[in-house]
Amino acid sequence: MSYLAGEDMRGGYGAADILRGCAIAVDRGEIAVIVGPNGAGKSTAMRALFGMLRLRRGRVLLDGRDIGRLTPRERVRAGMAFVPQTDNVFTTMTVQENLEMGAFLRRDDISESMEEIFGLFPVLREKRRQQAGTLSGGQRQQAAIGRALMTRPSVLMLDEPTAGVSPIVMDELFDRLLEIRRMGIAILMVEQNARRALAIADRGFVLVNGGNRFTDTGHALLANPEVGRAFLGG
Numbered sequence: 261m262s263y264l265a266g267e268d269m270r271g272g273y274g275a276a277d278i279l280r281g282c283a284i285a286v287d288r289g290e291i292a293v294i295v296g297p298n299g300a301g302k303s304t305a306m307r308a309l310f311g312m313l314r315l316r317r318g319r320v321l322l323d324g325r326d327i328g329r330l331t332p333r334e335r336v337r338a339g340m341a342f343v344p345q346t347d348n349v350f351t352t353m354t355v356q357e358n359l360e361m362g363a364f365l366r367r368d369d370i371s372e373s374m375e376e377i378f379g380l381f382p383v384l385r386e387k388r389r390q391q392a393g394t395l396s397g398g399q400r401q402q403a404a405i406g407r408a409l410m411t412r413p414s415v416l417m418l419d420e421p422t423a424g425v426s427p428i429v430m431d432e433l434f435d436r437l438l439e440i441r442r443m444g445i446a447i448l449m450v451e452q453n454a455r456r457a458l459a460i461a462d463r464g465f466v467l468v469n470g471g472n473r474f475t476d477t478g479h480a481l482l483a484n485p486e487v488g489r490a491f492l493g494g
């Protein structure tokens with residue numbers, strides 16, 4: 261049994277289903293990656309797992325418990341954190357204020373978490389008094405991930421965390437994700453940079469038309485010629 265699992269997820273935004281029975285799962289200490297063409301339903305699957313979309317059918321389990329009725333806020337309390345694809349920082353607030361906002365559900369001392377995040381992303385310490393809107397794309401993603409980590413999640417969900425960043429910045433970000441994995445956190449992310457992401461993925465899901473076209477380890481998907489031809493550009 262996986263730590264976070266969406267089973268047979270079906271549903272969408274209106275009458276027609278966008279998710280057509282897809283299944284996504286990740287364990288603690290693992291990185292799971294969802295790839296697939298534009299419009300396949302990757303972001304929709306993330307929203308469904310986080311409780312931003314009501315499923316018509318299927319289940320979402322966290323640590324074996326059916327959390328299908330929980331609101332996103334309740335899911336945060338249960339250990340989930342989600343960094344959406346866009347608008348994932350408060351641009352007019354400072355980096356430090358963004359991190360503090362991330363801890364909104366906590367009543368305990370957050371200084372240790374803040375230090376941990378500054379250790380992981382040193383540039384955030386340097387720029388802690390700057391407005392998040394002044395950061396570069398890569399720095400902004402670090403701030404968004406840092407903010408998500410402030411809730412001390414057991415599952416970190418990221419929707420295209422490397423969108424619009426240079427290859428070097430992407431490599432750095434992936435290195436940080438490997439560190440976060442080592443902390444025992446489950447990481448589930450959607451990625452356009454499919455090859456690079458699958459290379460660090462314990463599990464991979466190729467989503468097409470709201471369903472799993474391929475589900476395997478990252479390495480097996482990379483080695484699969486059919487996956488390579490159709491989804492990884494040859």
Ligand SMILES: Nc1ncnc2c1ncn2[C@@H]1O[C@H](COP(=O)(O)OP(=O)(O)O)[C@@H](O)[C@H]1O
Nearest residue numbers: 273274278296297298299300301302303304305
């Ligand atoms: N808020 C929304 N309302 C209606 N349709 C949406 C909404 N968001 C996405 N869709 C549609 O759902 C489908 C899947 O979108 P999405 O999950 O964003 O795909 P992906 O992240 O894989 O590119 C697309 O056809 C998209 O147009």
Ligand SMILES: [Mg+2]
Nearest residue numbers: 302303304345
């Ligand atoms: Mg998307």
